[in-house]
Amino acid sequence: MAVVENNTPFQVPCPNESHTILEPFAVFEPTGESSGALVILNTNLDKIALRDIWRHSLVRVCADGGANRLYDFFDSENEREKYLPDYITGDCDSLRADVEKYYVSRGTILIRQLSQYSTDFMKSIKVALLHASGESGRRALAGPIESNNGLSDLMSEVCPLPEISLYVAGGIGGRFDQLFHLINQLYTLTKEYPGMAIFFYTETDVIFLIPKGVNYVKYSSVLIFNTLELLPRCGLLPFGKNVILNTRGLQFDVENWPSTVGGDVSTSNGILGKDGFVICTSEDIVLSVEVSR
Amino acid sequence: MAVVENNTPFQVPCPNESHTILEPFAVFEPTGESSGALVILNTNLDKIALRDIWRHSLVRVCADGGANRLYDFFDSENEREKYLPDYITGDCDSLRADVEKYYVSRGTILIRQLSQYSTDFMKSIKVALLHASGESGRRALAGPIESNNGLSDLMSEVCPLPEISLYVAGGIGGRFDQLFHLINQLYTLTKEYPGMAIFFYTETDVIFLIPKGVNYVKYSSVLIFNTLELLPRCGLLPFGKNVILNTRGLQFDVENWPSTVGGDVSTSNGILGKDGFVICTSEDIVLSVEVSR
Incomplete structure (x- = not known):
């Protein structure tokens, strides 16, 4: 058991073992392939790199x-x-009528789902997974969907589940129990949909799950x-x-x-x-990394 | 194991067992005795009931x-x-010179403590505990204090530790690892100072530890x-x-x-x-309660 303080940037090779x-x-990144699904939640989007x-x-x-929030994010109509x-979903009790009209008239598919369970x-995650599952999923999303819990019925037919990155804008920063709920979802959804990686983008941080095992977090610089x-x-x-941690590349x-x-607990690390x-961890943990856009 | 949904307000008697x-x-409350120690952290104070x-x-x-933050909270000089x-403490690398001058010239005691450990x-908690410990603690706080880690040396002489409520304004809502650090402090400080109850007041919630055992959360209405x-x-x-929970008085x-x-996890409960x-719990948990001021 040891803590080593590093002071200058250094190269950390990708691990040899399975990771x-x-x-x-x-x-x-300014360029790069488009590969994820963006979910926009009903919380403040200020300072989130939404365009990126x-x-x-x-x-x-x-x-x-x-x-x-998306509508109000932009100052210019242009x-x-x-x-x-592509889609708006949920029970839609918060969706403004002017916003609904604006997007639906421009081709956005509105999928109202009333279930409170x-x-x-x-x-939204189900819509993203159905869309990513292929042509038949996208056809199903375009057609009429039972308005209480139709998405769940459609989801049960999707096999295998697609592998996707889910980029979530907002959600962290409102009521504290809702924040905890989202973090709990990180844990449960990662078990339920093993092919899905979920990343939360907030005003100050990127927050995501580091699964049990050896992990290499990679970036250009x-x-x-x-x-x-x-x-x-x-x-x-x-x-x-409780976890046992081993890291390489931190302060x-x-x-x-x-x-x-x-x-x-290791906070204010660098x-x-x-x-x-x-990061090698004996159990799933959450990593937060400070970003500024 | 059961969940019971309640729909209307009801009276919950104080438990008979030790709690x-x-x-x-x-x-x-508009009136009532002054009994706590307020700590103001360096985060947004908007919408926090600071005056109360x-x-x-x-x-x-x-x-x-x-x-x-305190200085900027008020629009009027009056x-x-x-x-x-009463006190400003910390390494004071963020304290503005004009703010320092303003408060010190009006009698606030500045206790600079450089230790980064x-x-x-x-x-701030040490200052609050020393102040609450009695006359000798207050005399020590007024006198010269060794500038690296003098507060800790003074604290080690305080026995018994006073029982106080610590009201913390701010802190929850900034960088995510700092938020987690504060929650971790809730757990560690409650062990270290068993006579101290810590309550965080944020823009949206009051957040506090519910210790293992039987707890009665009490209010006027x-x-x-x-x-x-x-x-x-x-x-x-x-x-x-992991915990086992029993509650009475929730939705x-x-x-x-x-x-x-x-x-x-029980979130969006009422x-x-x-x-x-x-709330009876088999291990310490955190409770968040929505408030709006």
């Missing part, structure tokens, strides 16, 4: 009042016209974090179970380090890996 | 740049003059929460360990209900107890 590669910062994430997404879904979501976030200092802050956050690298709520860092 | 009474909403909490506090401490903190929040609906939302949040009351990150509710 998961995570690239949540790819959305900030949009460019890197193949499909864009607004969760209920998330459509209002720009608003260029950012039309699923959140607007979950409904630390400039991608765009923080004022060249040492973006990060936290290794053991929501849930305070740890070796066989037990971490638990009510005990030691990223020093030039184009990646390694 | 902890928690009264975090007392600060919103101030009125219910016996001592007020600003953590470093928290003093800037009002600013009425809200002078303690956060500004911890330094649900009007105190001041939410638009008469059903303030709450979440029972099992940071850390969704639970009985022998296991809760864990990655499994079932408060229906007319002047209190009961």
Whole structure:
């Protein structure tokens, strides 16, 4: 058990053993393939790099009042016209009538789902997965869908589940129990949909799950974090179970380090890996990385 | 194991067995005794009921740049003059020179502590505890204090530790790892200082620890929460360990209900107890309660 303090950026090679590669910062690259699904939640979008994430997404879904947020995000009508979501879903009790009319008249598909046993976030994920599952999923989304819980019925027919990155804009920063709910979803959805990686983009951070095992978080350069200092802050956050951590590429690298709520937790750590860092964890944890756009 | 849905407000008697009474909403009462210590952190204070909490506090401490936030909170000089903190502490790398001058010239005691092994929040807690410990603690705080880690040396002489409520304004809502750090502090400080109850006041919630055992959360009436609906939302949040929960007075009351990150968590629950509710938990959890001021 040890903590080693590093002071200057250094190269961290990709691990030799079997590992998961995570690239949540790819959305900030000026170019690159579009491969993810964007979900916009009904919370403040200020200072979120929405245009960047949009460019890197193949499909864009607004969760209920998330459509209002998207609409209000743009000052100019000219720009608003260029950012039309593919879908709006949810129980739509927060969706403004003017916003609904604006997007539906421009081709956005509105999928009203009244069931209260699923959140607007979950409904949006189902739409994204159906869209990514291929031609038949997209046809089903375009057709009439039973208005209570039709999405769930359609989802049950999708096999195998597609592998996608889910980029979530908003959601962290409102009521504290809702924030905790989303973090809990990170854990449950990663179990339920093993092919899906979920990344939350907030005003201050990118937040995502680091699954149990060896992980390599990869990026082009630390400039991608765009923080004022060249040492973006990060936290290794053991929501849930106690963990043993090993890292390589952080300001305070740890070796066989037990971490638990009510005990030691690595927060205000920094990223020093030039184009990646390694996190090995004995259980799923959440990683937050400071970004500034 | 059961969940019971309640629909109308009802009276929940104080439990007969040995229990902890928690009264975090007392600060919103128009009258009442001043019994707590206010700590102001260096994050946004908008929409926080600072004047209410101030009125219910016996001592007020600003953590470093928290003093800037206090200064900027008031538009009128007339009002600013009425809200002078007793202490400012921390490494004071964020404290503005004009703010320092303003408060120190009006009697605020500035206690600069350079040690980087303690956060500004911890330094503020030590000042609050020393102040609450009695005359000798207050004399020590007024005298010269060794500038690196003198507070810790003074603290080690305090015995017994005073029982106080710590009201924390700000802190939840900035960088995500810092938020997690504060939640972790809730757990560790409650172990370290068993006589201290810590309550966080944010823009949207009051957040506090519910210790293992039987707890009665008490208030004058649900009007105190001041939410638009008469059903303030709450979440029972099992940071850390798995728990078994029993509640009485919530919209969704639970009985022998296991809760864990990655499994079932009670969020978007509601408060229906007319002047209190009961939470029995097998391990410490965090409770968030929606408030609007």
